[in-house]
């Protein structure tokens with residue numbers, strides 16, 4: 402079979418893939434190809450018809466499709482090559498991709514690859530809720546897709562498990578579509594959604610949120626008839642005497658997103674067990690030279706604005722990698738350690754040669770704390786006062802190369 406040679410190939414045409422493609426092209430890469438398995442570009446944003454997107458990037462509150470369209474317009478203006486309804490089936494460490502599309506099966510060798518495949522939702526199977534298997538149980542994203550894109554209403558009396566942003570948005574959406582949302586249940590002692598979504602999606606509609614509570618059983622034969630819920634202890638194990646029955650015909654699960662990294666794993670990309678995404682350096686390059694990652698496939702973002710910002714940088718770095726100057730560059734090696742109170746950092750490794758933004762998440766909600774950055778385990782480099790820390794909100798700190806160039810390790814922690 403013939404192998405086609407291409408410059409930069411981007412896998413996934415959501416906001417990450419679009420921003421990476423645009424910046425790669427604008428940074429001088431001549432040959433950029435974006436491959437998207439769906440029939441249209443825009444990724445998950447196409448089904449997110451509520452507003453609130455783009456406050457940082459454009460200073461206005463756009464719907465998901467409006468936000469995506471701004472990038473699609475620029476993408477088309479630049480004449481970037483795209484294959485839609487085409488799925489990347491495999492990728493190897495020499496950056497050889499196999500692609501299935503309307504044209505048939507193709508093999509492509511890319512000078513650089515940008516992974517931008519987004520994430521998928523955890524399902525009932527992933528959290529092992531016992532009980533019968535009636536209809537009426539959906540992931541929140543699947544319900545969002547059916548309602549917003551297919552015009553199919555999924556139920557009338559609804560319970561939601563999980564108070565992440567997608568669950569909160571769907572509580573409001575179901576209410577606006579005429580359903581009655583009985584309650585949102587959350588396993589953790591705090592919501593994992595943004596505070597503005599708690600206010601706008603639950604409080605404004607008087608939808609109750611029960612914290613430290615989970616679904617313990619599913620009832621119903623053909624269609625869901627009700628669920629059992631119970632409070633959980635600090636160990637997150639249900640307390641039997643608190644179990645109660647809630648009648649409902651629909652249960653939406655919003656219990657986490659999993660970066661879609663099957664391709665990355667097969668390729669031998671080093672993975673971070675905490676983010677479930679690739680380990681990258683401050684140029685968004687993985688351990689495999691010429692393979693970059695950005696967007697939700699790298700780590701799950703709270704705001705799409707950060708996805709676009711990171712992907713723009715990944716596209717620029719991929720463009721400089723394919724220029725002859727950087728072809729032999731390997732991944733950077735100075736480790737960034739997630740210390741006390743920090744769940745993960747991104748990047749996980751840095752070169753010490755360039756300015757970068759350190760993204761991280763706190764492990765629990767706190768008020769009046771400091772984020773402390775330390776070099777070689779002894780020297781304090783930065784201390785930033787945080788009025789509020791919350792696992793749902795990404796912390797981003799800009800770091801200059803000159804601040805860190807003399808260190809062989811960096812550690813960040815909450816104090």
Ligand SMILES: Cc1cc2nc3c(=O)[nH]c(=O)nc-3n(C[C@H](O)[C@H](O)[C@H](O)COP(=O)(O)OP(=O)(O)OC[C@H]3O[C@@H](n4cnc5c(N)ncnc54)[C@H](O)[C@@H]3O)c2cc1C
Nearest residue numbers: 413415416417437438444445488489518519542696697705
């Ligand atoms: C159900 C759901 C609802 C969400 N709702 C909100 C919200 O309301 N507000 C908010 O700020 N954020 C929301 N998000 C987060 C949102 O996904 C991200 O902010 C953003 O869309 C991530 O961009 P991305 O490009 O990384 O991923 P995506 O938007 O998921 O795009 C990834 C693209 O890659 C394509 N792809 C994957 N694998 C392949 C392959 N092998 N070959 C070819 N193409 C492939 C997919 O088809 C998809 O188009 C939601 C996420 C989900 C999953």
